[in-house]
Amino acid sequence: MDALPLDDVPAIKVYLGLPLFGKRAEAGGVEALKRRQASDFASQIFEPVVVGAAKELPAALKALRAMGCMARDEKIGLFGFSGGGAAVLLALAEHDVPIGSAVILNASTGLSASIGAYENATAKPYPWNDAAHELARRTDAVGRVGEIAAGHPPVALLIVQGTADATLTPRLATDLHAALKSKYAARDAQRLQLILADGMSHNVTAASSIGDLRMWTGDWFNRW
Structure with a gap:
């Protein structure tokens, strides 16, 4: 909310917390997350947080409609x-809610990408199992570009990626953009854009990066 107030966007803004984070954290906070991570990153962290967030969107929209928003x-x-x-990418692929536009920032493109980041951070290999492989398939944005780009017109998607992101590297964003580009018809090409933000790190802490991000995001939502 502080980073992206989006005051220039004439819409009702709703800031949804991710499951297990912030005010929705379990008792024990960070230590509880560490225990989950040590138990199984895929089923104990990625699935409840990422898939869980996407699954909550229909209920959020139902509440907004009930409130006249x-x-x-x-x-x-x-x-x-x-x-x-x-x-967001999973919600775009599964079409459980009507989405006209989206912006993703330094995004994981699925479980495989997140496990890669986890392995780099911990220097420990992840013990894959059948359930994790299936979750990786379901959440692989590159593998689901046909579904993400489905519809007429397709979702207007802005991909913002910091070139200095060492957690989720720029290759993830460029590969996703290239795969999606092949699915957007020429008449819809302007509805897909990739911005590689020079020097932006994963957590986007620099004031200049925040300013650019606010401008890019506000302009995208106002346009689409």
Whole structure:
């Protein structure tokens, strides 16, 4: 909310917390997350947080409609950072809610990408199992570009990626953009954009990066 107030976007903004984080953290906070991570990253962290966030969207929209915040046929815009970006991509692929536009920032492109980041951070190999492989398939954005780009017109998607992101590297974003580009018809090419932000790190802490991000995000939502 502090980083992206989006005051220039004439819409109702709703900031949804990820499951198990922030005010939704379990008793024990960070230590509880570490225990989950040590138990099984895929089933204890990625699935409840990322898949869980995407699954919560229909209920969130139902509540917004009940409060008179949106009409039944209105589409929403989504923003997601890191694991939240993976949740946005999954929501785009599964089409459980009507989405007109989306912005993802330094996003995981699925379980495989997140496990790669986990392995790099911990220097420990992840013990894959059948359930994790299936979850990886379901959440692989590159593998589901046909579903993400489905619809007429397809979702207007802005991919913002920091070139200095050592956690989720720029290759993830460029590969996703290249795969999606092949699915967007020429008439819809402007609805897909990749911004490689020079020098931006994963957590986007620099004031200049925040300013650029606010401008890019606000302009995208206003345009689409």
